[in-house]
Amino acid sequence: YDSYAASVALAGATRRTVPLTRSGNGFVLDVDALRAAVTDRTRMLVVNSPHNPTGTVYDREALTALAELACERELLVLSDEVYEHLVFDGRTHIPLASLPGMAERTITVSSAAKTFNVTGWKIGWAMGPRELIDGVRAAKQFMTFVGGAPFQPAVAHALTHEQEWIASMRADLERKRTFLSHALSEAGLKVFGSTGTYFVCADLTPLGRTDAVAFCRELPGRVGVAAVPVSVFVDDTASWNHLVRFAFCKRDEVLTEAVARLNGLQEAR
Ligand SMILES: *Cc1c(COP(=O)(O)O)cnc(C)c1O
Numbered sequence: 001y002d003s004y005a006a007s008v009a010l011a012g013a014t015r016r017t018v019p020l021t022r023s024g025n026g027f028v029l030d031v032d033a034l035r036a037a038v039t040d041r042t043r044m045l046v047v048n049s050p051h052n053p054t055g056t057v058y059d060r061e062a063l064t065a066l067a068e069l070a071c072e073r074e075l076l077v078l079s080d081e082v083y084e085h086l087v088f089d090g091r092t093h094i095p096l097a098s099l100p101g102m103a104e105r106t107i108t109v110s111s112a113a114k115t116f117n118v119t120g121w122k123i124g125w126a127m128g129p130r131e132l133i134d135g136v137r138a139a140k141q142f143m144t145f146v147g148g149a150p151f152q153p154a155v156a157h158a159l160t161h162e163q164e165w166i167a168s169m170r171a172d173l174e175r176k177r178t179f180l181s182h183a184l185s186e187a188g189l190k191v192f193g194s195t196g197t198y199f200v201c202a203d204l205t206p207l208g209r210t211d212a213v214a215f216c217r218e219l220p221g222r223v224g225v226a227a228v229p230v231s232v233f234v235d236d237t238a239s240w241n242h243l244v245r246f247a248f249c250k251r252d253e254v255l256t257e258a259v260a261r262l263n264g265l266q267e268a269r
Pocket of ligand 1: 082112
């Protein structure tokens, strides 16, 4: 996620990234590559599942392998689970901290933004053992001190009383995921499977395009649709620059209109 690089730099740490790898119609965590990237100087793993931008949800096997590595190398883990409720096709979210040996080394962060469709409110929370949370609070104290106080009672209310609303939003998003994925492939893109978040990634190569940065810059002007090139999330931009991230957290009529306009692209070609 794009803010990690800045946070790691602010902490004075050195960032090493391990790309996901392609598998079937989607992406998977490359546990061997992760293992190979860990050195004696490694202190913390930063993990994000469900994953922005790919919509990948790590399965229990991958999370278990990751947990074993963290325990073996005595690493701290920062688990960004802001999309914990947005998992589809009957999947259940597996909190990394729930795996053996992980509770004492994991800080789990989540947020109201994606769960309650209130991006911009910037109300989140961090959970973990006391000594790790003490560190989080010390940093927070001198950065923003408090997260938008007037929003906090609303988020507390939602967490306590609005679980059914979350379920209905999840069902809506799952339907929108299926709609947009299908429509993008009809429009000629190669679409990857999204099993969580509200993003779906697609490969532009079948449209005869390989530069997603250029494509995404043109798109608003050409058809009034905005998308994000996956390369902005990665270090190795060349390997990922044929992929585009689309968001499906939009009203049905907006999605329908966007799809009609994207179809126009193929005809214009
Ligand atoms: C949106 C997002 C966040 C930030 O959540 P806020 O509540 O807006 O700060 C963190 N991580 C990921 C992966 C996100 O997509």
